[in-house]
Amino acid sequence: MVNGIDFRVFRDLSYGLYIVTSKDGDRLNGQLVNTVIQVTSEPPRIAVIINKQNLTHEFIEKSRVFAACVLDESVTMKFLGPFGFRSGRDVDKFAGLSYNEGVTGSPIVVEHVLSFAEAKVIDQMDLGTHTIFVGDVIGTGTLREGQPLTYRFYHENLKGKTPPNAPSYKPQ
């Protein structure tokens, strides 16, 4: 129980895991998220929820673009570590990493990524600790076939943790 709310229900919600990237001029950054969803089909739109303290938040607010890269089950904790637990303020996550430049200028991660969608932000909502950004999808691509990584697989097989900046974090 946290303030009278039983958080077990949130543990039962299903998610995928994605690297969301953006840029600020020629600076690139990206972070792990479990909160990418398709919100409409005509026109195709996606949304993502980003913590205000994250460098990725700063980049999306400024550039108004982001890319969502869909991870697959071949990923390792070593590969995910910088994206989920380090800030681009302290480390260049794209140094030595294979990536392509998308139509928005956001980097598209090549390794362990099945497909990607790039979006131009059309609106955002302040959620307190986080912002939800909604964008028109203006580019997509498929890199390989495989099994999309789920939040459940991340916890059960990779034994991954959820840090405080994730919307799905359980406060103590």
Ligand SMILES: Cc1cc2nc3c(=O)[nH]c(=O)nc-3n(C[C@H](O)[C@H](O)[C@H](O)COP(=O)(O)O)c2cc1C
């Ligand atoms: C499994 C997992 C899921 C996460 N989901 C989100 C999310 O949906 N939104 C968010 O803002 N942060 C999320 N995070 C936390 C960010 O990935 C993390 O704070 C990252 O270091 C931010 O990097 P940046 O400062 O370079 O943008 C998640 C982390 C993990 C490990």
